[in-house]
Amino acid sequence: MADFLWLQPHTPHCTTMATWLYEQFHYEYAEQSLADWQAEFSAGQSNGAWPSLVALEDGQLLGGAALAKEDLPGREALGPWLACVFVTPLARGKGVAEALIEGVCARAREQGVGRLYLHTQDRAEYYAKRGWRAVEHFERWGKPQVLMARDL
Numbered sequence: 223m224a225d226f227l228w229l230q231p232h233t234p235h236c237t238t239m240a241t242w243l244y245e246q247f248h249y250e251y252a253e254q255s256l257a258d259w260q261a262e263f264s265a266g267q268s269n270g271a272w273p274s275l276v277a278l279e280d281g282q283l284l285g286g287a288a289l290a291k292e293d294l295p296g297r298e299a300l301g302p303w304l305a306c307v308f309v310t311p312l313a314r315g316k317g318v319a320e321a322l323i324e325g326v327c328a329r330a331r332e333q334g335v336g337r338l339y340l341h342t343q344d345r346a347e348y349y350a351k352r353g354w355r356a357v358e359h360f361e362r363w364g365k366p367q368v369l370m371a372r373d374l
Contacts (some may be wrong), residue, residue: 285309
């Protein structure tokens with residue numbers, strides 16, 4: 223059974239999570255070095271930009287998800303965002319991502335947030351089954367995207 227906790231800056235899990243995100247969503251970080259993203263992600267754990275819930279099992283990082291202030295350039299009027307959702311391949315299909323997403327939604331609700339947004343390239347059906355609705359289809363980073371929202 224996984225344990226879920228809010229990530230702290232300057233921990234090995236913070237660096238690892240930032241690296242995984244950089245590799246998984248490389249097209250979003252094309253103009254930023256890995257070291258710069260790691261520093262931004264780490265700072266975001268304490269300045270409110272990227273607070274992230276992570277899943278650990280026996281001390282091993284399984285994945286995470288963030289409650290981001292901003293996540294889509296040019297759409298700053300929207301937010302906050304469910305962002306940075308990533309689960310290691312070995313932990314997929316075990317409910318880890320869903321638990322992370324629900325944990326982020328719960329924290330947003332506790333903070334008085336009424337609606338969260340996300341954007342996805344290829345997981346719109348997954349999110350739709352979990353209460354998210356498509357708001358808009360668009361292209362970014364040379365790829366089709368779906369902007370989605372969920373009322374909390």
